[in-house]
Amino acid sequence: MLEISNKNTEEIILSAYRSRIVVPAFNIPFLPMVAPIIQALKDTGKFGLIQVARLEWIKFGARSLEAVAEEYRLHSSVEHTRLHLDHIPVIDEDGQRVDFLDDLKKALDSGYESLMVDGSRLSLKENIEATSRACDITHKGGVPIEAELGAVLGHEAGPLPPYNELFSSGKGFTDVNQAKRFVLETGVDWLSVAIGNIHGAVSGVFKNQKKVPARLDIERLKEINAALGIPLVLHGGSGIQPKYIQEAIRNGIAKINIGTNIRQPYVKILEESGSTDKAQDAVYEAVKDVMKNELGMI
Numbered sequence: 001m002l003e004i005s006n007k008n009t010e011e012i013i014l015s016a017y018r019s020r021i022v023v024p025a026f027n028i029p030f031l032p033m034v035a036p037i038i039q040a041l042k043d044t045g046k047f048g049l050i051q052v053a054r055l056e057w058i059k060f061g062a063r064s065l066e067a068v069a070e071e072y073r074l075h076s077s078v079e080h081t082r083l084h085l086d087h088i089p090v091i092d093e094d095g096q097r098v099d100f101l102d103d104l105k106k107a108l109d110s111g112y113e114s115l116m117v118d119g120s121r122l123s124l125k126e127n128i129e130a131t132s133r134a135c136d137i138t139h140k141g142g143v144p145i146e147a148e149l150g151a152v153l154g155h156e157a158g159p160l161p162p163y164n165e166l167f168s169s170g171k172g173f174t175d176v177n178q179a180k181r182f183v184l185e186t187g188v189d190w191l192s193v194a195i196g197n198i199h200g201a202v203s204g205v206f207k208n209q210k211k212v213p214a215r216l217d218i219e220r221l222k223e224i225n226a227a228l229g230i231p232l233v234l235h236g237g238s239g240i241q242p243k244y245i246q247e248a249i250r251n252g253i254a255k256i257n258i259g260t261n262i263r264q265p266y267v268k269i270l271e272e273s274g275s276t277d278k279a280q281d282a283v284y285e286a287v288k289d290v291m292k293n294e295l296g297m298i
């Protein structure tokens, strides 16, 4: 059981890490999803983060980071929720440079309580440079920051290579020695790792497809956790086989991102019924389902 009261996000994630508990972080591609997610957390007595990634306001209906913060404040609960900024890429999914420092500053001004910078499309050296600058700004703002090392695929346009091929090659997986250097040189608080997890597709026809049931390289995770000793984050949490998730939580994963599992029911029911209320009900049920059946939290 996680003690929340007035703790800040840094303390909450650290205590989850030490107690081997996971904090789910729910993505917001559409503003009406905020209310049912928070309601489900309140009704089950659980804690979670509400988060938005840049591509969710660029390619989906989240509008802006400010709009999500505003919607969040209408429903938030000090016992059950905190607000997190997910992926702010240095190079975006279409290969364009992003003014990432500007987005991070805006998020601090809008009351985000933790941030993420994603330099994973850069070389190690460039990723360290960009992440260090992001850490400076974020820490001056008094909040923790997450970064990514290794490539959690799935946001790019087009289909992924066959999953089994991807997994057995270990291509793009987080390297232990690089991770050690990265954390030491940047001062990042939490690290998103690539160990077989993939993002749900977000582009074109692929975004409605069922995700492949991903596996995780638990041995690799154990090595990373032993080398770093900081909270680790698992992106692409939807569709990972539950036995791997439980092993991952025991070995350093303190935050898990949930996107596809709650976005797809929202979009499907909205398209079928034309009713935002019904789509929100579907999100409420999906959140409870994920916490029970995938995360084993309830």
Ligand SMILES: [Zn+2]
Binding pocket: 087, 152, 199, 235, 236, 257
């Ligand atoms: Zn992600």
